[in-house]
Structures are given as C-alpha cells and as structure tokens.
Amino acid sequence: MSEAEARPTNFIRQIIDEDLANGKHTSICTRFPPEPNGYLHIGHAKSICLNFGIAQDYQGQCNLRFDDTNPVKEDIEYVDSIKHDVEWLGFQWSGNIRYSSDYFDQLFNYAVELINKGLAYVDELTPEQIREYRGSLTSPGKNSPYRDRTVEENLALFEKMRNGEFAEGTACLRAKIDMASPFIVMRDPVIYRIKFADHHQTGSKWCIYPMYDFTHCISDALEGITHSLCTLEFQDNRRLYDWVLDNITIPAHPRQYEFSRLNLEYSIMSKRKLNLLVTEKVVEGWDDPRMPTISGLRRRGYTAASIREFCKRIGVTKQDNTVEMAALESCIRDDLNENAPRAMAVLDPVKVIIENFPQGEVEMVTMPNHPNKPEMGSRQVPFSREIYIDRADFREEANKQYKRLVLGKEVRLRNAYVIKADRVEKDEAGNITVLHCSYDPDTLSKDPADGRKVKGVIHWVSAEHALPVEIRLYDRLFSVANPGAAEDFLATINPESLVIKQGFVEPSLKNAEISKAYQFEREGYFCLDSRYTTAEKLVFNRTVGLRDTWAKMGE
Numbered sequence: 291m292s293e294a295e296a297r298p299t300n301f302i303r304q305i306i307d308e309d310l311a312n313g314k315h316t317s318i319c320t321r322f323p324p325e326p327n328g329y330l331h332i333g334h335a336k337s338i339c340l341n342f343g344i345a346q347d348y349q350g351q352c353n354l355r356f357d358d359t360n361p362v363k364e365d366i367e368y369v370d371s372i373k374h375d376v377e378w379l380g381f382q383w384s385g386n387i388r389y390s391s392d393y394f395d396q397l398f399n400y401a402v403e404l405i406n407k408g409l410a411y412v413d414e415l416t417p418e419q420i421r422e423y424r425g426s427l428t429s430p431g432k433n434s435p436y437r438d439r440t441v442e443e444n445l446a447l448f449e450k451m452r453n454g455e456f457a458e459g460t461a462c463l464r465a466k467i468d469m470a471s472p473f474i475v476m477r478d479p480v481i482y483r484i485k486f487a488d489h490h491q492t493g494s495k496w497c498i499y500p501m502y503d504f505t506h507c508i509s510d511a512l513e514g515i516t517h518s519l520c521t522l523e524f525q526d527n528r529r530l531y532d533w534v535l536d537n538i539t540i541p542a543h544p545r546q547y548e549f550s551r552l553n554l555e556y557s558i559m560s561k562r563k564l565n566l567l568v569t570e571k572v573v574e575g576w577d578d579p580r581m582p583t584i585s586g587l588r589r590r591g592y593t594a595a596s597i598r599e600f601c602k603r604i605g606v607t608k609q610d611n612t613v614e615m616a617a618l619e620s621c622i623r624d625d626l627n628e629n630a631p632r633a634m635a636v637l638d639p640v641k642v643i644i645e646n647f648p649q650g651e652v653e654m655v656t657m658p659n660h661p662n663k664p665e666m667g668s669r670q671v672p673f674s675r676e677i678y679i680d681r682a683d684f685r686e687e688a689n690k691q692y693k694r695l696v697l698g699k700e701v702r703l704r705n706a707y708v709i710k711a712d713r714v715e716k717d718e719a720g721n722i723t724v725l726h727c728s729y730d731p732d733t734l735s736k737d738p739a740d741g742r743k744v745k746g747v748i749h750w751v752s753a754e755h756a757l758p759v760e761i762r763l764y765d766r767l768f769s770v771a772n773p774g775a776a777e778d779f780l781a782t783i784n785p786e787s788l789v790i791k792q793g794f795v796e797p798s799l800k801n802a803e804i805s806k807a808y809q810f811e812r813e814g815y816f817c818l819d820s821r822y823t824t825a826e827k828l829v830f831n832r833t834v835g836l837r838d839t840w841a842k843m844g845e
C-alpha cells in the first residue's frame with residue numbers, strides 16, 4: 291500500500307504550520323480523548339489518524355486520555371479494547387496513559403477557585419427545573435433562586451456534596467455565567483454532579499463527578515495540549531472551554547478546533563446505538579464482523595493500513611458529509627489485491643468425476659500465489675479424479691456469454707487441465723448431484739494441441755484433499771442508507787447481513803493464520819475468523835468482494 295509519501299494537508303495542519311512559523315508554539319501536542327463507554331469505531335479512527343498523525347509528522351506528542359467522568363456508563367473492558375485498537379492501528383501514545391480521573395483532585399480545587407471568585411454556585415433546583423429554567427434557542431433562561439448564594443455558603447454546600455450529604459439529583463455545582471446567553475451551553479452549565487457510583491479508576495473515593503466541559507479543557511491545559519481537536523458538535527462548547535480556562539489559575543490555554551465527524555452510509559457511528567445492537571443481541575458482540583468498530587473490521591479482515599489509507603482519502607474538513615461504504619471497501623480491496631495470496635475455494639460445491647482420470651492417482655499442480663507477483667512464490671495443489679467446482683460454474687445449456695462449463699463443452703480448470711462435461715446425475719428434485727466429465731491429458735497448464743479454443747477458466751478443489759470449511763458472507767448491516775435517522779433503527783437491520791455457507795478450500799489453507807487474508811479466486815477476499823475457528827473447524831469471513839457491489843445495491 292502506498293502510504294503517505296506526501297503528508298496530508300488540511301486546515302488544521304495549516305493552523306499548526308502558522309503557529310510554528312510565527313513562534314506561538316515550538317512543539318505540538320495533541321490528544322485522543324475517548325470516553326471508555328464502548329468500543330472504538332471507524333469514526334474514532336478518523337480522529338486517531340488526525341491526532342496521532344499530526345504528532346508523528348511534526349515530531350510532537352499525542353496523549354491517549356480516557357475521558358472517564360461518567361462511571362455509570364464506563365468499564366475497564368472498554369479501556370482495554372481502546373488501548374489495543376489504537377496500538378493495532380499503528381500508533382503509540384506519548385508517555386503513560388492518562389485519565390481525566392487522574393485530575394479529579396485538581397479539578398475539585400479549580401471548582402473551589404471558581405466558587406471563591408463568585409463564578410460558581412451550588413444549585414438545588416431539580417434536574418427538571420434546571421431544564422425548564424434553561425430556556426430555549428429562542429427564549430432566554432431565567433436565574434435559579436440559588437444563584438446568588440454567598441461564597442461561604444457555596445463552599446460549605448459543595449463540601450457537603452463531596453461528603454455525600456446530598457442525595458443524587460438534589461444538588462449540583464453550576465458555573466455562574468449568563469442565563470440569557472445566545473449560547474445555551476453558557477447558561478450556567480452544570481460543572482459537578484452527584485453520582486454514588488464506583489469508578490473503574492478511583493473506586494469509591496468520589497461521589498461527585500465533574501462534567502465533560504469542565505474536565506476536558508482543564509485536562510488539556512494540565513497536559514500542555516497545544517491543539518485540542520474535536521468534532522463540530524462541540525463548536526458552541528468552545529465558548530465554555532475558553533471561559534473556564536480564562537477564569538482559573540492555570541498556565542496554559544490550549545485552542546480547540548473542530549472538524550466534521552465521519553458518517554458512513556448504511557452504518558451507525560453512535561456508541562449508544564452500537565451498544566444497543568450488542569445488548570439486544572442483533573450482532574454477536576462489539577467485534578461482530580458487520581460492526582463498524584475497529585475490532586469488527588479487524589475480525590472481518592481489514593488491515594490497519596487500509597483503515598489509515600481510508601482516513602487519508604476522506605481527509606479532514608469542516609463540511610458535514612456522509613461517505614459511501616464503497617470508499618472504505620476500495621481501500622481494503624486495493625490493499626489485498628496487492629498483498630493477499632490467492633487460494634482455491636468452492637463455496638457452493640457440486641461434485642465432478644473425471645471418468646478418464648486414473649482412480650487413486652494424485653497429481654500435484656503448481657499454482658502461483660499471486661498472478662502478477664512471482665516473488666510471492668507458488669504452491670503445489672493436489673488434483674485427482676474427483677473434484678468440486680462451484681454450482682454456478684456449470685449449466686446444462688447456455689449462450690455464448692457464459693464462459694464456464696456447459697454440458698457437452700469444454701472449460702479450463704485453473705492451472706490444471708481442460709475438462710469436458712459429458713453427463714449429469716440428478717436427485718429426485720432435479721438438483722444436479724454429480725457431474726461426469728472427461729479431461730484432456732495434454733492440456734496441463736497449456737492450450738489444447740489441435741487449436742480448440744477454451745475460453746472459460748473455473749476454480750476447483752480436489753474432493754479427497756479439500757478441507758471442509760464454513761464461510762460467512764457479510765452484507766451491509768442496515769438496509770437503509772441512513773439508519774441513524776430512522777425512528778427505530780433496529781427495524782432497519784438487513785436480514786441478509788450474514789449468510790453462512792458450507793464449502794471447501796484447498797488443503798494448503800490448513801495452516802492459514804487468523805486474520806491473514808486470501809483471495810479466493812472469483813469470490814473475494816477471505817480470512818480465518820478469530821472467534822469460531824478451532825483445530826477441527828475452519829471458519830472464513832468474507833472481508834470484501836472482488837468488485838464494488840454497492841452502487842448496484844443502492845438502486
């Protein structure tokens with residue numbers, strides 16, 4: 291894969307170039323701040339490639355920081371999967387892993403500083419009242435009756451909150467900004483709330499937890515982040531980001547820049563909804579190969595390089611848009627077309643008996659591992675009297691367009707002989723059970739001597755030697771292009787998103803490695819499934835077909 295000879299450029303890199311040129315910064319520090327409440331998806335990959343990519347190209351730093359301020363939704367399982375996914379994508383964070391929870395003591399002290407400056411107060415409105423008082427886009431909010439408490443009163447109440455003397459939802463700490471601000475985030479945002487929940491990092495130490503907007507900017511500043519990159523929905527929150535940093539005693543003031551999030555057709559990028567697919571058992575788990583998660587794509591056979599390439603191709607802008615699934619698929623197809631060794635597989639087998647081939651004889655035929663790359667070597671594949679071919683590769687009658695095997699006609703078996711179909715055997719229902727053929731012994735990997743033209747080439751496996759395998763064919767998980775917009779997105783699941791077949795592969799795949807991709811000739815790219823494969827049973831996932839079928843499907 292031709293990965294980045296030239297650096298990508300985008301508006302964020304232009305800002306960084308200017309900041310370096312005019313001396314605002316001498317080194318660059320970014321961060322990737324996932325909330326550990328789910329597995330990473332392809333949208334996160336965009337953010338990872340942006341943040342870690344900048345650190346790489348500018349010899350800067352990129353921190354991995356878990357934004358862990360909501361213990362109720364978070365879990366150490368998610369922390370571990372996120373670390374693994376970032377490393378698998380080919381990136382390494384600077385220094386130790388960071389957690390927003392590392393800063394809970396400091397965050398508490400900054401909250402006290404705001405109270406002391408008369409810029410924060412303990413509110414005792416109910417959550418419903420707070421919502422009501424907040425106003426709307428067209429009408430201003432109104433002040434809470436608790437807004438003008440004295441500093442002393444607020445300090446004492448905040449201490450009580452911290453000591454667990456208030457029930458959940460009965461008190462919170464709010465920044466005192468402006469209830470009439472045109473930006474709703476500035477209408478006295480809640481900065482601390484009570485939650486009697488154990489935290490995966492801090493255990494039972496805290497029963498009050500800081501809110502995202504208060505935590506994020508302070509964490510960025512404490513870590514010396516220079517450019518804090520987030521998605522467009524946080525545009526308004528930038529005002530609060532700056533307000534907090536302007537009103538506390540902290541030496542750094544990182545700048546936040548927003549870019550558009552990745553949306554992918556026929557897919558969903560919301561962790562909440564992806565979580566629902568898992569808990570409702572619509573999919574097998576976060577790493578189901580139909581999921582747009584990094585772990586799902588990995589299990590399906592996507593390479594890290596193909597995902598990085600995808601992120602490069604889509605670029606980084608401020609325009610909201612939705613990327614076609616075909617764009618993602620073409621990245622893995624380009625990678626595997628170059629790099630995946632070829633192998634023979636029959637997904638829908640029908641038996642062929644080659645009547646004039648000697649019983650019991652096995653002939654080894656040589657097959658190149660890649661048609662255009664001799665350096666990838668070759669392998670020996672057994673050929674014998676009984677083979678399997680694909681049911682779709684035979685017809686009793688066909689017109690000239692059909693380039694495969696037809697009754698009474700000839701076809702070439704890939705890298706082996708020319709065979710002719712003489713007779714079919716059928717069951718009572720009329721299904722073909724056995725195909726009787728004859729072969730021309732003079733045609734091993736060469737054209738027939740007497741000038742007969744044999745156009746078609748089909749794939750095959752030796753029946754005696756082939757390995758029985760399960761093959762999992764995946765299709766789009768949703769049957770509508772924008773499932774996120776559906777009233778009930780679970781009702782838009784594509785019932786055909788997984789089709790399981792029992793087929794055969796050539797014996798060389800006995801030692802295939804998990805998740806190493808092969809091109810099954812004419813079928814697509816496949817890899818061994820990490821969950822279902824056992825010593826006794828090989829299970830292959832179709833990573834992607836050979837050609838783009840999405841355009842067709844949309845019609």
Ligand code: ATP
Pocket residue numbers: 322323324325326332333334336337357519520521550551552553559560561562
């Ligand atoms: P959700 O939509 O599930 O709430 P999130 O944005 O809250 O996701 P985080 O774990 O907070 O998920 O995201 C970590 C980082 O990844 C953030 O900086 C966020 O902006 C970025 N990110 C999340 N989704 C996308 C996406 N679809 N495209 C680009 N970046 C994304």
Ligand code: MG
Pocket residue numbers: 325
């Ligand atoms: Mg978030």
